[in-house]
Each structure stands twice: as structure tokens, then as C-alpha cells.
Amino acid sequence: MTDDVLVVGAGPTGLTLAIELARRGVGVRIVDAAPAPHRESRGKGLQPRTLEVLEDVGVTERVLAAGTTRLPFRKYFDGAHVKDTDPSADAVPTPGAPYERGVLIGQWQVEQILRERLAEFGVGVEPGREVTGFEQDADGVTAVLADGERVRAGCLVGCDGGRSRVRGALGVRFDGTTEPEQSMVVGDVEAEGIGRDAWHQWFTSDGGGVMLCPMPGTDSFQFQAGPELDADGEPLPPSLESFQRIFDRHARVPGVTLTNPTWLSVWRVNVRMVDRMRVGRVLLAGDAAHVHPIAGGLGMNTGIQDAYNLGWKLALAATGQAGPGLLDTYEEERLPVAAWTLGISTDLYARVLEAVKEPGTGVEAAAPPPMGTGYPWSSLAGVADPSGGSVGDPAVLRPGDRAPDAPCLDASGHPVRLFQVYADPRFTLLGFGAEVADAVGKLAAEHDGLLQGFTVDDGASDSLADLHDHEGHARRVYGVTAPAPALVLVRPDNHVALITRDPAEVTAYLARIVTFTPKE
Structure with a gap:
């Protein structure tokens, strides 16, 4: 039996794509190498445009119920409280843009909501099913799983993250840089003695810092800080003990104990993107196609928007309603967005590093510009008015732009x-x-x-x-x-x-x- 599409990877990107295909009646199978869903906060923010996308997918109400849209940033400098800020305090919804704020929510919670939505279409994620290779021909793609099963599909989409095996097998370039000297430790811990009413951000005059962000719907905080280094200047492996030492050194708050670590990781600055997002019947989306600094929370958002752009095109192509040329517009539209994202997020990361050196400043300086404003350069953007008359005001809206609400x-x-x-x-x-x-x-x-x-x-x-x-x-x-x-x-x-x-x-x-x- 041949499925229309095989989706490799069940993160936010792969799940969104599978939903978009399933709700259009496309036969889709989604596999993931992990044996079970993770419970890590990872990317923890959804932007207003992504909330619009997820409304169309059918899950925004669930996302808003699980997360929070209002969490002030509480700044400390050399142990003293400086101020509380809300970078979205002046934002208001409008008839055309109903979501004025992003939402703070753990990535595992987003994935759980998307899995539940996918199940409503009768499709489930197949865990512990790693794709080890594939080959394609004029009629489809044959993927090989780690257990030896051969899966035949019309198309295959690699949504399997920054270390994508699909991308590696496809042989496309993954241009960019990795900066091992710029790293961060991150994880999920509980913290006794710290309030959950703010995102706590401690900075010191020597340029150090540590942040604890309470994750909605859990007892955990996401911990972020620069790593401890060994004698050679290399980051030490993250541990609860090292997190506690880092916290004590920078926060200078006695009596706070970090406990119950459920995720400990080292993150390094990685700025890379593919030169192609499609080769024949195989496509790439999300971190499999572009990775970038953590600042601005663009990773999960960009991946979801990749999937949203690709879903309807792939559905029309898979069901024979459109020629394969429609799939070329996915790369045409999303590759420039990936390049923009890399430039924006790299700049944001640099601004964060500078901001922490000054009292009273911090991560709200990294608030990104709006995403998803449109594709006016696309070959899918029709003419505004072929008759030459005044149909629409181009200062308000152009073909290719995001369609507003009302x-x-x-x-x-x-x-x-x-x-x-x-x-x-x-x-x-x-x-x-x-x-x-x-x-x-x-x-x-x-x-x-x-x-x-x-x-x-x-x-x-x-x-x-x-x-x-x-x-x-x-x-x-x-x-x-x-x-x-x-x-x-x-x-x-x-x-x-x-x-x-x-x-x-x-x-x-x-x-x-x-x-x-x-x-x-």
C-alpha cells in the first residue's frame, strides 16, 4: 500500500503538516525516531501570527488555555530588583489582527495539543520508527525504517530537526556557522522559594546572568544561563549541581533550592540553512531546513509556518489536482523567510548579549518583528488590478500579503x-x-x-x-x-x-x- 505522504518527525512542524494533510483527505503517515513524546519546554513561545495559523488548524483555543499571554519580566542587577516590565503592555487586538500577544507555553504542550488534534482525523504518530534511508523515483519515494520495514509514499517530508537524517541523505548544502564558544545551558527544574508570577532575570556587572521562567501548567521553571567551564574553557556537562552553583553565583538569592530536573541540555549557537527545500519528491521543513540562535523564539514558529505553507500545496499535488510545479512555490516562498529569520535571530542574539551588560535592560530588547506578513515576491501573488482601475488600496493590502481578519x-x-x-x-x-x-x-x-x-x-x-x-x-x-x-x-x-x-x-x-x- 502506498501512502500519499510520509512525514518524518513528530515535532510541531511535522504534526502541523500531518494535520493539514489529514484534514484535506490526504493519506498521511507520520513516524518519529523517539520511543515516546518528550516533556521538555524547549521552544516556549508562539507568536501572534502562529496563533492565527493554529486557529485555522483548529487548536488556538486549547493553546491559549494551556499557556499564558501575560507574564512580566522581573529584572535584577547584582542581586537587587530593578523593575518589572511587560514588552507587550501597549499591544491591543484589532479587527484585522485579533491576537496582539504571543503565548508562553512549553513545546511539549504544543506537541501534545497537536497530537490530539491529529488523532481527531484518525492519524496517530508512530513512535520509535526511525527512517535510516530512502530512494525516490518518478512515481514516489521508498523509505527504509530501522527495523527493516520499507515504506512507499508519493512524497516524503523531513521534519526531523537540526540533525535531520533526511537532509543528510538528500545531500543538500547546510550552509552557515557553528560557534562552539557561544553556548548556553538550559533545562527544566523546580525552584523552591521563587514566585511563579514573573519571568525572573538576574544579571551581574561582570556580564553574567541566569533566568528562570515559570512554565504554565507545570511546577517547573525553564533555566537558562551561560555554562560553567572546565580548565580548558570548554562547557561542563549540565547537571542539577552546576545549575545550583550558577544560580547562587548570579542570582544571589539565599535559600532557593533547585530540584527535580526533567531536562538538562547544552545549547550552542548554530546558524545554518539549506540551499534547497525540495529535491524531487522529498521536501524539508522546520529545523531540518534552518537552525538559528534561540533569541526571539523563532524556531517553533517558523517550522509551524513552513508546514502551513506546504500543507495545502502538497495536498493538491498528492491528490493529482495540481502539477508538481506548485510544490516549487514552497521553496520560492519559504526559503527567503528562512534567510530573513537567520538574519533577524542572529541579530537578536547579539542584542541580548549586549543588553545584559547594562542595568535595567534584558531580553525584552530581543522582541522580534512580526512574522508571516506575506509573500509579495511569489509567483502565486496575482496582479492587484489588471484593468488598471482602483480595486484595492496597495498601501493597505497587496497580493501575497497575509489576509486580515474582520x-x-x-x-x-x-x-x-x-x-x-x-x-x-x-x-x-x-x-x-x-x-x-x-x-x-x-x-x-x-x-x-x-x-x-x-x-x-x-x-x-x-x-x-x-x-x-x-x-x-x-x-x-x-x-x-x-x-x-x-x-x-x-x-x-x-x-x-x-x-x-x-x-x-x-x-x-x-x-x-x-x-x-x-x-x-
Whole structure:
């Protein structure tokens, strides 16, 4: 039997991809080398754009219930309390961006939530199943597991982390640098005598520091600090005893005892990325494709967004609805994002190192810019207005941009958000204005299974539109000037594909997707 897709690695990236495929009816098998799920905090933050992605996946409410969005940073310098800060204190939700804050949550908790969601589609992770090699041909990929089983699939996606065996077997370059002299010890411990109402950050005038971050839903703190060194200047192996010595030296808080270590690790600065994310029927995502400094919490977020970009494309290709050229747009769109992430996170790490040298400063200086703002360079970004008229305001929104949210009312007058409308795995066509209403219905009928269509009015009480933009937010965030009509085509991963008033342009765009060939 041949599965449509074999996903290798059951971290946040692999799990998100498996869900995206399963909810589109694609036969997916997901294997992981680990014999059981870990319970390590690792990457511990999800950014607002990732929360939008996970809402579409169907798990944001669970994530918010398990994590916390409000945890102040409590700064100390040479043992004295300096201040409490909240770097997101001024952030407020807007109709177009409902998540103004990220969420603090352990990576193991994110993975558990994603596993539960995947199980709702009848798919389970196969633990202790390591892929040791594979070979591909014109019709598929044959992977070999450590126990000798041979697995046949249409495509294989390596989501197996920074030491990816899939990447190694694929033979792509993994360019960049490793800085062994820049390292950190990190782990999960309990701490008696420290409050759990803040992320504690102790810095000293000699440039040292230690941080304890309470992990929601647990009794543990994530411990971060520079390592102890041996006589040759090499990091000593992490241990509870060394964590206690580091804490006592930098925090200078008597009577605090670290106990019950469940994870102890050494992390080294590693800045690398592949030169290709696809070779034939084998693709790479997440840390298998790019690794970078820990600052900014970009790793888990970037991997989830890789999977979100790839999922709908791989589903269309695997089910024969799109040519293999559609998969090339995954690399086209995500490889520049990986390069941006490497540059941003490396810069953030350098800023953290500088920030800890000054009293009253610290890791909030490393707050990253927004991720997931779009792919305006992509060949999937259609023209904004082929007729030359004023359809959408390019200062507000362009093809390739992230599609904003907006509150509306459905045909029955009940509140509905555009993000809820976009949760359908198909393309979505919004038709603003009565002049394009017939075209929306016709296009949806002609492309059943690929497209859903909604007419949008300005909130008139006698309108028969599918969505009522009763407060004008949808027109505003999509740059539509009333009463001019407009058609906005939104991709399955909630990015704007096309803004036009000509229904023929929508037909042409979808025809190019179904039999995909790159745009000239």
C-alpha cells in the first residue's frame, strides 16, 4: 500500500503538516525516531501570527488555555530588583489582527495539543520508527525504517530537526556557522522559594546572568544561563549541581533550592540553512531546513509556518489536482523567510548579549518583528488590478500579503469572523458589491472542491449577501473603497492571491493552480 505522504518527525512542524494533510483527505503517515513524546519546554513561545495559523488548524483555543499571554519580566542587577516590565503592555487586538500577544507555553504542550488534534482525523504518530534511508523515483519515494520495514509514499517530508537524517541523505548544502564558544545551558527544574508570577532575570556587572521562567501548567521553571567551564574553557556537562552553583553565583538569592530536573541540555549557537527545500519528491521543513540562535523564539514558529505553507500545496499535488510545479512555490516562498529569520535571530542574539551588560535592560530588547506578513515576491501573488482601475488600496493590502481578519455577520445575522470563514481548506473568494454577486456564485459552482465563495455587502438590512460588513472593517482592511466592487481571492493558507474586479482573472488564476505552471 502506498501512502500519499510520509512525514518524518513528530515535532510541531511535522504534526502541523500531518494535520493539514489529514484534514484535506490526504493519506498521511507520520513516524518519529523517539520511543515516546518528550516533556521538555524547549521552544516556549508562539507568536501572534502562529496563533492565527493554529486557529485555522483548529487548536488556538486549547493553546491559549494551556499557556499564558501575560507574564512580566522581573529584572535584577547584582542581586537587587530593578523593575518589572511587560514588552507587550501597549499591544491591543484589532479587527484585522485579533491576537496582539504571543503565548508562553512549553513545546511539549504544543506537541501534545497537536497530537490530539491529529488523532481527531484518525492519524496517530508512530513512535520509535526511525527512517535510516530512502530512494525516490518518478512515481514516489521508498523509505527504509530501522527495523527493516520499507515504506512507499508519493512524497516524503523531513521534519526531523537540526540533525535531520533526511537532509543528510538528500545531500543538500547546510550552509552557515557553528560557534562552539557561544553556548548556553538550559533545562527544566523546580525552584523552591521563587514566585511563579514573573519571568525572573538576574544579571551581574561582570556580564553574567541566569533566568528562570515559570512554565504554565507545570511546577517547573525553564533555566537558562551561560555554562560553567572546565580548565580548558570548554562547557561542563549540565547537571542539577552546576545549575545550583550558577544560580547562587548570579542570582544571589539565599535559600532557593533547585530540584527535580526533567531536562538538562547544552545549547550552542548554530546558524545554518539549506540551499534547497525540495529535491524531487522529498521536501524539508522546520529545523531540518534552518537552525538559528534561540533569541526571539523563532524556531517553533517558523517550522509551524513552513508546514502551513506546504500543507495545502502538497495536498493538491498528492491528490493529482495540481502539477508538481506548485510544490516549487514552497521553496520560492519559504526559503527567503528562512534567510530573513537567520538574519533577524542572529541579530537578536547579539542584542541580548549586549543588553545584559547594562542595568535595567534584558531580553525584552530581543522582541522580534512580526512574522508571516506575506509573500509579495511569489509567483502565486496575482496582479492587484489588471484593468488598471482602483480595486484595492496597495498601501493597505497587496497580493501575497497575509489576509486580515474582520468581524462580520452571516446571512442570519449571527457574528462570524473572516478567519472562521477561511478555516475551510479551500480557496475563498470574497465578492464586495452587488455587481459581482452573480460572478461569485458562478465561480464557486464551477470550481466546487477548490473554491468557496461569499458575497459581502456594506451591512444593508435588506441585503441577501452571505456576509454583512456591518461595521466596515472588512472593506477597510482589504483596501476596498465603497461602493466600487472588488473580488478578493484568498489562498488556503490565508494569504491574498488576487485582487480584481474581473471574474475572468479569478478563473485564469485557479486554472493555473490546478494545472500549475510557474507565472512568466
